[in-house]
Amino acid sequence: MPELPEVEVTRRSFVDRIVSSTILDLRLGKPLRWPLSISAQSLVGRQVLAVRRRGKYLLLDLDEGLLLLHLGMSGSLNFSPSQPVAGPHDHMDLVTTQGVLRLHDPRRFGAVVWAPSEVSPQAQKLLGHLGVEPLDGGFDVAEFGQALKKRHAAIKQVLLAGHEVVGVGNIYASESLFMAGIRPTARASRLSRPRVAKLHAAIIQVLTRAVQQGGSSLKDFVNAEGRTGYFQLEAAVYGRAGEPCRMCHTPIRSMLQGQRTTFYCPTCQKP
Template identity: 65%
Template sequence: MPELPEVEVTRQSFAAHIAGAHITAVRLGKPLRWPLGCAPEQLLGQQVLGVRRRGKYLLLDLSGGLLLLHLGMSGRLRFAPALPPPGGHDHFDLDTDQGLLRLHDPRRFGAVVFTASEQSPVARKLLGGLGLEPLNADFTMAALQAGLARHRAPIKQVLLAGKVVVGVGNIYASEVLFLAGIRPTTAAAVLGPVRVRRLQQAIGAVLTRAVERGGTTLRDFASADGNAGHFQTETKVYGRAGQPCVQCGAPIQNLVQGQRSSFYCPRCQRP
């Protein structure tokens, strides 16, 4: 599923092109996870002021409200001056005088929700429980340590939950923990300051690199301008079970945590 790097890459690929545009038409396809929250006609004539990101949500600031978009498990956005007629998996079109924004989502776990502001009950329900933004200045070692200290669960699962820090999906969690030298089964609360510092730096480094590489494309992810990601070509442990560690040569191990595969080096990553 698209994680923080893919969502940020998507944002960067169309934000400048849609900023300042006026909405001229709205088309809804099959129902998504949640209803739009307003009559489509309410969006007509509104101006797109900008595009932000919070966790894996894209926030389109409008002149008369806020549009929250989530890509779900398999969704992706496309923005272009013109696009072909919508297909069976195209469930939301936002037509503007600067181009057409389309949500393509075969599994329909994505969402497009309109709300009056980021302080409205709907927005607070969707965004209020999200953890620290790992690419922001607020993502400090002290803030991360305070969050981890409340959790006895394995660090890999704590990262995936998104309550302490957002956007560290399954691929990125394995890569982050390898870079930090931490075994995925280690309880989050037992990590001391030295290892928390390494973890904080690894999260920032891995996610920043993933954004630079256009995200990860394992199946069909592409940015809003149609470009695939390339981070998958340089993973150190993810998907490399049985292959030698790039640092020590030991075979990479794979274990299942919460129905998700965790890849790690038994020598380089300490419990």
């Protein structure tokens, strides 16, 4: 599933090419998770002013309203001067004066939604519950610690929920907890201030590194230029069950947490 780094990498791979373009057509395939909420034809003639990211959503700011795009479980975007004939898993072609942005999503969990503004009910239904962005300078360690004190669930589950900090999905939660030396099952409310500080720093470091490496291409993720990511090649625990820990050589373990597989080192990560 594309997580925050993959969505940010995707944004960076086409933002400079689509900004200032004018929409010529919007072609939609099979229905996705939510309806567009406006007729596709009504977007013709609108200009793309910016492309931002909020959590795992991409926000295309138009001169009137915005488009919210989500890649779902296995979606990807491709931006090219032209596109081949759409296949059965190509569900959106945003045709602009500077190229065509295509959403490819085999599982159809992605989304293309128009909203009149970011504070409108349509947008807030999708964005209103999201926590603090970890990479924009507003992720405060003291506030993070205060928020965790109110959460009695396992810290891995709290991170995945995204209410305190957004975008720390399964891969990067496992990696951040390893870097901080915290067992995924540790209760969030019981983490000491020093451990919270380590986790806060680890989240920023892991996500920043993942963006630098182009994200993680575990199955089929590619950015809007068709390039894969490489962060998975340097993962410390994720996907390495049974392999020796890179720090202490203890075999990495895996377990299910909330129907997601968690990876951890039983020696380096303390309860």
